[in-house]
Amino acid sequence: MDKATIKEKVEAMISAPSCCAELKTAGERYLKAIGTPEEKDEAKKLLDEIKMDVCxxxxxxxxxxxxxxxxxxxxxxxxxxxxxxxxxxxxxxxYCDCPACAPGVELMDAAADILK
Known part of the structure; x- marks a missing residue:
């Protein structure tokens, strides 16, 4: 998955009404870190949160x-x-197919691309 698609999936996930506060925060932090030295660390945190929150x-x-x-x-x-x-x-x-979990599953599946 390319970086633009990853960004779109994160944005979709965190804008969903069914997205919990912790996942929304992790997603926002990751988006802010894109292109910075903190990106990889925030990506790891985001993936950990997705794994905890996707039902x-x-x-x-x-x-x-x-x-x-x-x-x-x-x-x-x-x-x-x-x-x-x-x-x-x-x-x-x-997995749950709600508007938060569905992109979360796709992001879990693309973990290697996110961590590049």
Whole structure:
């Protein structure tokens, strides 16, 4: 993955409403470090944060079928997201496909390019 695409994926990930604060901060720090001596260090930190925050599809299903998921998102929305996640899993999906996790997965897959 080239640097321009990496930058686009990071920007998409951190602008997603589903992006957690820690991942957003790591992404912003990486973007600011591009082209500086700190870039590689911030890239490592970003990848570590992505690995901690990107959810597996099983984690998504577990949350959105739980009482906590219903409490946080409402019964109808939790059920809709759980249903979607089950469809993703049935098609072989391993990770959450939300607007934050999907580019995060692509960035994990491109770790070698990011660390260049």
């Amino acid at each position: 597996t599809i099983d984690q998504v299903i577990e949350l959105f079928t739980s009482a906590k998921g219903e409490e946080l998102f409402g019964k109808e929305k939790a059920a809709a997201i759980a249903s979607h996640a089950k469809e993703v899993k049935a098609k072989g999906g391993v």
